[in-house]
Every structure is written in C-alpha cells, then in structure tokens.
Amino acid sequence: MAEPALFHIYASIIRSLGSLALQEIGLLWSFKDELQKLRDTVSTIQAVLLDAEEKQAQNLAIKDWLQKLKDAMYDADDLLDDFSTQLLRRQVMTRDKKMAKEVCIFFSKSNQLVYGLKIGHRIKAVRARLDEIADDKIKFGFIERLIVTHEFEHRKREDTHSFVLEEQVIGRDDEKKAIKELLLDSNVEENVSVIPIVGIGGLGKTTLAQYVFNDEEVKRHFELRLWVCVSDPFDVKTIVTKLIESATKKRPESLEMDLLQSQLRAEIDGKLYLLVLDDVWSENRGTWLNLETLLSGGLKGSKVLITTRSKRVVEITGAMSPFLLGGLSESNSWNLFKKMAFKDGEEPKNPKLVEIGRDIVQKCAQVPLAIRSIGSLLYFKNSEADWFYFKNHELYKITQQEHDIFPILKLSYDHLPSHLKQCFAFCSLFPKDYEIEVEVLIHL
Known part of the structure; x- marks a missing residue:
C-alpha cells in the first residue's frame, strides 16, 4: 500500500502535461494546481503508511482508517487513469489528419467545458476525502518513516538461546x-x-x-x-x-x-x-x-x-x-503432534480422536511450529466433540493474541515490500484448499 499505482500514474500525467504545449491543453491545464494539492496530500499519508500497516493488527480503528484510505486511493487511481487516457486520446487524434473532423468535435468548447466541469468536481471530491483521511492520521500518533526498497522496520521476535534438550x-x-x-x-x-x-x-x-x-x-x-x-x-x-x-x-x-x-x-x-x-x-x-x-x-x-x-x-x-530446510515427514509430523497433544505423548485408544488428529496434522503442512502450537491447544481438550469442533471451527481462527504461531509467521509478511503485501492479500480471495491458477492470480 505504500507504493500504490497512484504515484506512478500521477508521474505519468505530469510528464504528459509537460510534453504538450500550453495552447493544446486548453482547460485541462487548470487542473494542474488541483493535482499538485492531491499529490501533496498523498505524500503526507505515504510517510506514515508503514507504521499504520504494522499497527492495524492491534487496533481496529487503524484497520478501518487504512480501509478508507485504500478505497479513496482506488478512486483516485481511477480518476487519474481517466485523466491520463483523455490526454493520450488527444495526442493520438491530433497526430492523425484523417481524424480532423472528429478532432474538431472532440476539442469543441462545449465538450471541453463539460469534461472540465466533470473532471474538476471529481478531482476536488477525491482530494477532499483524502484530506479528511490525512487529518485523521494525527489522532493515531503514527511515526513517519522513509520507504526504502528492500528493508522495512517490523516487530522483533523474542531472543533465542543456544540450549535444547x-x-x-x-x-x-x-x-x-x-x-x-x-x-x-x-x-x-x-x-x-x-x-x-x-x-x-x-x-x-x-x-x-x-x-x-x-x-x-x-x-x-x-x-x-x-x-x-x-x-x-x-x-x-x-x-x-x-x-x-x-x-x-x-x-x-x-x-x-x-x-x-x-x-x-x-x-x-x-x-x-x-x-x-x-x-x-x-x-x-x-x-x-x-x-x-x-x-x-x-x-x-x-x-x-x-x-x-x-x-x-x-x-x-x-x-x-x-x-x-524442508518440512517434517508425515510420520514425524504425527509423532510431534502426539507428543504435544496427548498425555505422555502416547496415541489414544479412541480411534476417532486419532482420525481427527491426523486430519489436523495434515492441515499443518509439515511445519513444526504449527504442529507444536496447535497440539498444545488441544492438550486440554479430551472429547471427540471438542476435537471435532476445533477442527471445523477454530483451526483457522487462531488469532495473534491466542498463541505464538501467528507472530512468528507474520514476521515473513512484515518483511514483504508493501506492493507485495497487496499481491499476497489477493490470495485470500480464494477458498481454503482451492487450487489457484497462476495466470488467474496474476490477472487479479
């Protein structure tokens, strides 16, 4: 989110404006000041985005603020794309002599006036929304950070030590x-x-x-x-x-x-x-x-x-x-789960618990931390009903506050560049266990 398409599209528009003569732009030139104000507003928000992204997991108000910001940015993206397309269309039409008649109609004063009023209202509306969002950021006490290419600040995991039994x-x-x-x-x-x-x-x-x-x-x-x-x-x-x-x-x-x-x-x-x-x-x-x-x-x-x-x-x-390093084998995954989930690490006599347990282990994808964490949660659950309910209703709802697996795994997400976080989020559009087509994901 820290580097949305808005910045790239805006830069493209400014380049387009600079490449055209003033007399060719006509009414479109009047939007330069509005676009500059829009850019300034986006810049003030951009400086705090990394801090906001990291804090949203602990604060629902910040999460809501980010969602409002994303909605407004998408609207700004659409608006500037429309503006950029309009300028490109003008360039193409003025280069083709066979389109002289269409150009006259397109560049008529009435057309320019209608378009100018329409785009002007849209720019002001988007800027007003972003200004309001920018004002709200003050109450959250965000820390401004420089956005760099490869490294990002993030939560630090707990210190490790050298000993293990x-x-x-x-x-x-x-x-x-x-x-x-x-x-x-x-x-x-x-x-x-x-x-x-x-x-x-x-x-x-x-x-x-x-x-x-x-x-x-x-x-x-x-x-x-x-x-x-x-x-x-x-x-x-x-x-x-x-x-x-x-x-x-x-x-x-x-x-x-x-x-x-x-x-x-x-x-x-x-x-x-x-x-x-x-x-x-x-x-x-x-x-x-x-x-x-x-x-x-x-x-x-x-x-x-x-x-x-x-x-x-x-x-x-x-x-x-x-x-x-790869994941554990299927047999070792089950052995680790038994050690964490059952008293004395022994497989229970109840075959139904074993069946449910093996289903849960399969969903842990051979990751020891996931097996340890989930096995520990199940240690105090003894009935088939508890295990069945956990598998179907709680397994995918373990939150950061409930256990230690998500803070560890979230470090990998925190280290993604912001534009890749957005790409990663698209995976949540697909149901669990769904086979994702690579080309479909890229298209999205």
Whole structure:
C-alpha cells in the first residue's frame, strides 16, 4: 500500500502535461494546481503508511482508517487513469489528419467545458476525502518513516538461546548429521566458512541449530562456541557486544566500538570457533562485510552457522551452498503432534480422536511450529466433540493474541515490500484448499 499505482500514474500525467504545449491543453491545464494539492496530500499519508500497516493488527480503528484510505486511493487511481487516457486520446487524434473532423468535435468548447466541469468536481471530491483521511492520521500518533526498497522496520521476535534438550527434537536427525558434516569439515580454503540454514518461518531452523550446537562431538571439536540472536536491526556494534558477552559471560565495560572490536578479536583470533547467528534478516552486504572483517581471525576451520528466511542473505554472505530446510515427514509430523497433544505423548485408544488428529496434522503442512502450537491447544481438550469442533471451527481462527504461531509467521509478511503485501492479500480471495491458477492470480 505504500507504493500504490497512484504515484506512478500521477508521474505519468505530469510528464504528459509537460510534453504538450500550453495552447493544446486548453482547460485541462487548470487542473494542474488541483493535482499538485492531491499529490501533496498523498505524500503526507505515504510517510506514515508503514507504521499504520504494522499497527492495524492491534487496533481496529487503524484497520478501518487504512480501509478508507485504500478505497479513496482506488478512486483516485481511477480518476487519474481517466485523466491520463483523455490526454493520450488527444495526442493520438491530433497526430492523425484523417481524424480532423472528429478532432474538431472532440476539442469543441462545449465538450471541453463539460469534461472540465466533470473532471474538476471529481478531482476536488477525491482530494477532499483524502484530506479528511490525512487529518485523521494525527489522532493515531503514527511515526513517519522513509520507504526504502528492500528493508522495512517490523516487530522483533523474542531472543533465542543456544540450549535444547535432545529428546525435544523430533525428526531432524538426518538434517543434524548433514549440518555436522559441514561443520566438522576441515578441508576448506577460508579460515572462517559461512553455512546458512534457510527455510520459511516455523520450520525449526533455530531448533536445528540448537540441536547441532549442543552435540557432544561438535563441543569437543570447537575450542569456542558462540551464540547470538540477531533479528533486526542488523547492527554490528550490538552483535559484537553480544559476541563478547557470549565468549566472556559478562557484559563489556566499554561500549566504544574500537575497544569492542579489539576485545572481540582478542577472544576469537587464533581459535577454532563456531558462531551461530540466529534469525538474520539484513540484506545489506556492506554491513555484513563490516562484521565479517572482525570474524576473519579465527583458526582455519572456524564456522559461522546462520539461520535465515531470506535467500538474499545467503547471497550477501557469499556462502557457496545453503542448507535448505524442508518440512517434517508425515510420520514425524504425527509423532510431534502426539507428543504435544496427548498425555505422555502416547496415541489414544479412541480411534476417532486419532482420525481427527491426523486430519489436523495434515492441515499443518509439515511445519513444526504449527504442529507444536496447535497440539498444545488441544492438550486440554479430551472429547471427540471438542476435537471435532476445533477442527471445523477454530483451526483457522487462531488469532495473534491466542498463541505464538501467528507472530512468528507474520514476521515473513512484515518483511514483504508493501506492493507485495497487496499481491499476497489477493490470495485470500480464494477458498481454503482451492487450487489457484497462476495466470488467474496474476490477472487479479
């Protein structure tokens, strides 16, 4: 929503106006001031859109404000499209001598007057609506933000830590073995190698990293093991401070960057270390290179294990081959669900509960976070009626306030550029489990 078609269409109109001579435009030139006012109003709203988008989930009034804004923007889009088409039609007709008669009729004073009055009223009406919406934004206390191409501010997930009980991890033994082979491989050219674990939210990238981090063979292999939850923003000074804390088990006394980098290098240079950077989002290569420089003094064979949802993060780190994490197998999905939903993790004797449970697991699409979250909700429901009702009425109504799955998955949505959020929203036009035709979706 932060970059709607309005801005592009408006720019196109101004270019069209500039390319035509004043005497050719006639009455249309009188709209220049109105269009400029419209553009100014849109600009004041544009500055707060990112903040409004993020806050709408917690505030119904903001959600209603955004809906009114979208409706008004669509009307403005239609209006300016009409205006742009009118100008284009004039250009085409004036270039074709065979259309001289039609041009005379089209450019008659009566036609221009009627069109001028009509479009003038429409422009003023749309601007009045947008002015009213712009005035309302003050009461919400929105924060103005610059709109950039790739990175957006968003909610920060809770900090992660390095520990996990081995018995809590289900269905990731093969993945653990593959990651271990990469970590223990000493046949590398670089002193410090980067290994990214990539996957969508909720697949268990952090859990897999914890699983490997606490492996006894990995512990014996590396002289030093460090864990930092990065999230956003990707701030080198903050990361260095956390690294020193992880290595020394105490917070640095000085927060001057020169002293911090010196202390970090004193801790890691010449040592065989394993560093986990959990939940990396930043796609800024310059920032990554600044951090990489400080990490480069490790003994040959040192490894940096990164977890991320973004393949662009892999590109900026220069890693050769990321580890792409997939979902759980069908059997492991069911085993995890049993552990979360049933007492003692044992399959119940009631075959109807098993049948309903397997249907629910299938809808979790092999995503461990979804299975854990929904299984936990069902732990206190014991009857067939409760489970059946949950499957048919509550499964798709779990809100952000009720459990932790949506805040985690919503991070991926928050990181989409605004124009892609709008595209993503079109998917909600289709019923659940509907097979979407790609061309139909693109057309919409």
